[in-house]
Structure formats: C-alpha cells, structure tokens
Amino acid sequence: MNLLVENPMVCSQIEYPTPPYEPVVSFEMHDDFGSFIAFNDIYFEIGDAIVHIDNICDYLAAGYSDESTYDMTDSELIIYVEKHYGYSHTKK
Numbered sequence: 001m002n003l004l005v006e007n008p009m010v011c012s013q014i015e016y017p018t019p020p021y022e023p024v025v026s027f028e029m030h031d032d033f034g035s036f037i038a039f040n041d042i043y044f045e046i047g048d049a050i051v052h053i054d055n056i057c058d059y060l061a062a063g064y065s066d067e068s069t070y071d072m073t074d075s076e077l078i079i080y081v082e083k084h085y086g087y088s089h090t091k092k
Contacts, residue, residue: 029091031055037091042078046086053088056081 029037031052037043042053051059053074060066064085069077078088 033059039091041091042074042088043091044081044086044088046081049086053077060085 029043029050031037031043031050033052033055035052035055037050037052044051044053044056046059049059056077057067057069060069060081066084069080072080082088
C-alpha cells in the first residue's frame with residue numbers, strides 16, 4: 001500500500017510494509033546487576049533473573065557455587081548455561 005504525499009516540500013510516496021511483518025519494539029534493558037543490555041547482546045533468563053553474558057560467571061559462582069564457567073569461551077558458556085540453568089537470548 002502506498003500513500004501519495006501532497007505537500008509542495010515533499011515529492012514522494014510513503015511505502016507501508018506488506019503483511020506479514022514483525023514489528024520491532026525497542027526498549028532500554030538492564031540485567032539484575034544493572035548492566036546495560038544493548039542490541040545484539042546475549043543475556044540469560046534463569047528463573048526470574050535476567051543476567052548479561054558479562055555477568056553470568058559471577059552470577060553462577062555466587063548463586064550456585066559454580067565457578068567452572070570462568071575459563072569457558074562465550075559459545076561454550078551459552079551451551080553450558082542452557083543445558084544446566086536457563087535460556088540464552090539475543091536482544092533484538
């Protein structure tokens with residue numbers, strides 16, 4: 001669907017996306033430690049907690065006495081947390 005704009009300063013059309021399309025809702029997001037979760041950042045949902053990937057090792061050490069994650073790469077960490085504790089998400 002196109003809408004012709006009748007304005008002497010604007011000579012164009014407004015093009016609307018054709019359904020189906022997914023609207024993107026953007027909002028500022030922080031984890032339970034107060035760290036900002038930006039676009040494309042990975043965060044974890046463990047129970048009611050939201051934890052940024054930068055804080056997950058400290059969270060698991062403090063809450064679960066699990067210090068095994070400190071030496072893991074990000075991809076190993078994501079697999080490990082999803083297997084044992086919760087889900088990972090990427091902020092869109």
